[in-house]
Structure formats: C-alpha cells, structure tokens
Amino acid sequence: MSDTHKTLVIGLFGFGVVGEGVYKVLKQTPSLKATIKKVCIKNPEKERDGPAELFTTDKRELLDDAEINVIVEVINDADAAFEIVSEAMTNKKSVVSASKKMIAEHLCELLILQQATKMSLLYEAAAGASIPIIRNLEEYYDNDLLHSMRAIVNGSTNFILTKMFTGNLNYFQALLLAKQLGFAETDPVLDVEGHDAAHKWSFLLTHAFGIVVNHHTLVYTGIQRIDAGDARFAAEKEYEIKLVAEAKKMENDMIAAFVLPQFVNKTDPLAFVRDENNGVVIESGFADRQFFYGKGAGSFPTASAILSDLSALRYDYKYEYKKLYHHAPCSLSNDFFLEVYVSYDSVRHVPTEQFAIIRTTHRRQDRCYLIGTISFKTLQNSTWWRDPDISLIVMPDGVNHAAAAQLKLSAHRSVEENKYEYFPR
C-alpha cells in the first residue's frame, strides 16, 4: 500500500512555538516522506533554528508553487490565516490548520470551500491538541447515536483552576504562574474569558451533531469571576470546578449546549483532568461512555496532531461531516433548565425572581450564594450573571429538559414547599 501514498511537499505558514514544533517533529519522522519546502514568516529579523534559504516573507512563494501540495498553517492572525487557507484550497492544495479562532469564525465559509474545491482541510490540532477527538467523532461515532459530549478544551484555564484548588493559589497568582510556564498568553483574555473554549466547541458541535453555529451565539463565559469562596464551597461538597463545554441531546433531539464553569463530582472523568490537560467524555447509544484525555496544548502535542493529519493526507483523507450531510443535523435548543450556584456580594444584584425555584440560599460573612433552577432562555437573555462580582457555576448534572424540570419543580412545590426558600416569579 505504502507506494501508492501521496508524497507531501509542504509550505508552512508560521514558525512560532507550534510551527517550529512541526519542523522538528517532521525531521524526526523521515518515514512520513513529507518535506517542508518553504516557511513563510512575518518577521525576517528574528533568528530561526533552520537554514536561511528555507524562510521567506512572501506568501506567494508558497501559494504559487505548483510543487507544494500541502499548506500547513499555524499562524496567530485569524484573518490572515483564513486568506491563506482559502487561497491554498482554491489553488488545489490540501490544508492542515491549527487555528481554532480562524476555523470557528469562518466555519461556514470553510465548509463551503471544502465542498466547492473538493480539497482536504484537516484541523485535529485546533481542538484538544494531542487528543484525536475530531477524527474519532468523524470515524468512530459516525453511525453511533451521540447522547452527550462534555469536555475540557482549554488547558490554560484548567491549569489555573487546578492551581487554585491544589496549590492554594488565588486566581491572580495562578494566572501569573500559568503565564510564567507558558500555559497562558501574555493577553490571557481569549483563554480565561472562555472565548477559546467557545471557538473549539463551535466546530466540535459540527462534527458531533451536525450543528453549524457561530461561536458568538453560544452561551459561554470563562473562569474570571470564580473566587475563593466558590472554591471553598466546592471543597466542602467534594466537587471540583472546571470550565466545562457541554452538549446534551434533549428528548426532542435538539441539543443543549454551552461553555460555563461547572462543579463536577470526583467520579466524573472530567475531575481527573488536571493542569494543562484536556479531556472529552462522550456518551453514546452503542459505545456507552468514553473518555479521551491528553495534553491540550504545547509545541509537540500540537505538532503530533498536525503530523497525524499529514499522515492522513497521504491517502487523501477528508472530513465528511457525516452528521451534517449524511444524517439529519441537530439544532440548538434553549428550551431547558439549568441548576446553578450563584455567589454574590449583595443579593440585590441577583434578580431572584428570574429563578423557577431557589433551593437554598446561604449567607456567609465574606460572600453569599444561592442554588436554584433557571431557564436557559432567561440566562441567555440576561446579563446580570456576567457582572464582575457575581459568579455563576452550573451544578453537577445541572442540565434538565424543560418538562423534567417542571416535574421536579412541582414535586418540590407540593411536597416540600416549606423546606425551600422560594421566590415566586
């Protein structure tokens, strides 16, 4: 078989941490028979670990070279990346990309480009770095009925949360450490405010459920408002706090999806995901519950995912987006309820009347909290929970179908009405 494999002549865009990783990793894997012909960089002054004639600042030298049949794109600028990728595919080159922001922001155009040019666009490295999640969703869960997918897809926030819990650091100390170790960008907003996780979640939803959604329309936030009191609550209840991307099929076959901080039980596989690692838990009709875990960032883990994409290109592998094109694609639901914990300085900032039920409220010297059930639609349409002094964390198994939530609710009301502090709507 091996002699029928395509020979890969690569044009590489970007020579930062990931780009240099790809260069080094390819040098160590001659068996792949893939060579980098040219590397396009932005700053020609910077010293590079490679022969000078390899580098250029002129993208045309890569895009117009007919011998180059694969473009590997690992640059930071999402708009420039999209331009490169589109032009490469139009020029009949296959593309491997690690730019999650670019893919999320241009998912729709990229889907159309793939259909129109019939070229491969692979991006395993863009979500979960070393975890082969996209390929497994495409190939392994092709025909299985996915019930839910829950994941930790941002290593830097997970690193910070781990250090807040086990290293007894506060948020700012943990963030500083993450920066020092290279697990967070100098400007960490994309990570800590959840944008990066939402980017990745948007295209994972496409592969898992055939949903094509702009990440802006997803409900998401990051870990920036989690405070020591929340960590204390978690410790008391033997929970951990994780930034969880969740997608769950409801009874009407629509998908409840969001990226929010969440308490997880110690028995939840996601509780096992520490430091800068990522993890994905998939529940499906046939395969039952599966868990994939690995390094979510870093030069070599990311390069290894790119390598596996290159390897697949040798036999012209393409994503088929089977859940989108070959099955009835799912759509997003906002008709469900979330059980949430909300901590705050003053209850005046929390519109308690928005809650369907409030199960408990607790006043501490330092900070107060309540636990209640709120409709997702309400949350989607309000902004109070994004206030700097309010922290909202989803309870374990906090997603409830509307009907189920109503049922629970009336049971609560009739049987145990006295037991709960209840704010009527």
Added chain:
Amino acid sequence: MSDTHKTLVIGLFGFGVVGEGVYKVLKQTPSLKATIKKVCIKNPEKERDGPAELFTTDKRELLDDAEINVIVEVINDADAAFEIVSEAMTNKKSVVSASKKMIAEHLCELLILQQATKMSLLYEAAAGASIPIIRNLEEYYDNDLLHSMRAIVNGSTNFILTKMFTGNLNYFQALLLAKQLGFAETDPVLDVEGHDAAHKWSFLLTHAFGIVVNHHTLVYTGIQRIDAGDARFAAEKEYEIKLVAEAKKMENDMIAAFVLPQFVNKTDPLAFVRDENNGVVIESGFADRQFFYGKGAGSFPTASAILSDLSALRYDYKYEYKKLYHHAPCSLSNDFFLEVYVSYDSVRHVPTEQFAIIRTTHRRQDRCYLIGTISFKTLQNSTWWRDPDISLIVMPDGVNHAAAAQLKLSAHRSVEENKYEYFPR
C-alpha cells in the same frame, strides 16, 4: 464522497450476545447502508430475535455467496473462527472479527493472509471493545515515537478488583457477582488467569511496536492469587491493584512487556478505570501522555466497535501495520528489572536469593510480604511466583532498565546498606 462508498452485504457468523448486538445496532443505523443477508448459527433450535429465513447452520451459504462482500465473525470457537476468516479472505471477502483468542493465536497466519489476499481484516472490537485503540495506534501514532503503552484490557478482572476494594467483597464473592451480572464467563479461567488480557496484548504490541509474538511467550498471570492482605497493603499505601498490561521501550529500543497485577498510584489514569471498564495510557514523544477510557465489554459497546470497522470498510480501509512494515519493528527484551511486592504464607517458598535486592520484609500474623528487585529474566525462568499461596504484584513504576537498576542498586548498597535487609545472591 458518499456515493463512492461500497455497499456492504454482510454474512454474520454467531448470534450470541455480540452477534445479536450487531444485528440490532445495524437496524438502528440505516445510514450505513449495510445489510445482513444471512446469519450462520450453531444451534437451530434456539429461539432468535429475527426472521427465520435469516438464519442457517450451513456456513457455505455465506462463504460461497458472491453477493456477500463482508463476513462479520463473532463466534466463540477460535479454531472454527480462524477457518471461517481464512476462507472468507481467500474468497475475496473483507472480514470484521471480534475474536481476540483467534486473532492472538493465529496472528502470524492472519498477517500473511492479509498480505496475500489484499483483503481487509479489521478487529477493533477484539481489544478494549468500545475503545478505538487499534485505529488510533494505526492512524494517530503512525509516526509518533511510542515510549510506553499501559492498559487495563480485561473488564471482568477489573470488575472483580473494584468490588474487592470498594465493595469489601473477597475474591470469590466478587467473582460470583461478576458472573451474576454477566461480566465473567461461566468458566472464568480465560479472564481471571490473564489469558484474555495476554491475547489482546499480543496483537496490540503488533500495532504499537511492530512486535509479532505468540501470547504464550509473554510473561503474564491474572488476579487469582491476590488476597485480602494484598488489598490491605494497597489501602495503606493509597495504591489500587490493577491487572496491568505494560509495554515500555527501554534505552536500547527493545520493549519490556508483560501482563501482571500491579499497584498503581491514585494519580495514575489507570486508577480511574473502575468496574468493567477498560483504559489505555500511551506515552509518546510528541503527543505526550494520552488516556483512552471506555466500556471494555458488553453487547452494544462491542457492536459499536464492529460498526466503526464496517464504516471504515466502505472506503476499503485496511490496517497497514506501519510499525511492522514501514518502520524498524521492535523486539521484546528480557534484560530489565522489576520492583515487585511478594506476599506469602511462608518465606521458605520464596527463593529470596533470586532477588537482586530486597528493600523490605514484613511479617504479619496473617501473611508476610517482601518488596524487592528481581531481574525479569529470572522471573521468566522461574515458577515459584505462580504457586497458589504466593502473590506477586509489580510496584508502581516498577520497570527499570538493567543499567538503571544496577545504578540504583549500588547506590542503595553504598549509601544506605544498613537500612535495608539485604540478601546477597
């Protein structure tokens, strides 16, 4: 792309738990466009959940039917299975099999058959059931440098060990429960004595390292001699006991491999694998550490793996055994040392002079133990540790390269000689 997919017409051998699972699962996935034309069974008297005309006891009706292009083989009899598979491949039919014993016992012939007939033989379901480990080794780790692979590949022993630890059952109670719940065969010898794990490990070694080895030549045992005292020791040290299949690349690029009970730290991903689940931890040069976890047995999890193989057959997917054919294949080493815990009724049954060093011995009223370092070669050539009243358990990170072990040893001897009970050889 989808219209270029092959239409699959299936001949199914076996209609037990797995076979019926495949039948049901296929009915629920019309998108696969795969139909079962005929099912070959052994006992025509048994009532089946399917139309009578589907079943036959004559294997020729499947093997000689030119329209049938795929044989799915899920029968228990390894010899009969091998015959079916060989004939099917010779008759230009692709094969999907779940028979780990058959594959392990005939691995070499099956490799040759694949080369000779150019037909696909896929068997994802044979190891780790729902975990897509073979496909990931083939595709994802194709070009990565595997340092080690450690796994729990037998669900029934893992179930028993979990119940011994968390359910406070003894070995026989746990085994009984496993049988009642259908996680162990009526004759559990294949599982509890480690044969099943060794079967799976033998062909996983082929995909991971290009090693072709008869499972009989692997050093392995099961959990049949683990007793309550061992469990107590583990609890004291905050270890868990697992039946671990291990393969680790040594400094000379040879592979240390075995299947033995092992203490694992709580931070080891394998400690997370409870009940009838399986798990695989892979450490590699680029992707770093990855962990795959899922149901290791059961009708639907197994059927789901078979489904993913069928799905791959539509585009003529074949295993390439890249580590065997495209790289320099590795070979097995016995030139290394193991740190082990050995518990026993009487020290007279333990040839302590075989140990390079004995770090500690402990006498309890009920049972005694020692912890020491022994060369793998010695273990391989002795039988004392297979005696019914001796239990040998590998310590965490117990595999040491010969040179490293010697170094440790001399350090122990020179610096801390007095601290250890030391039996000279």
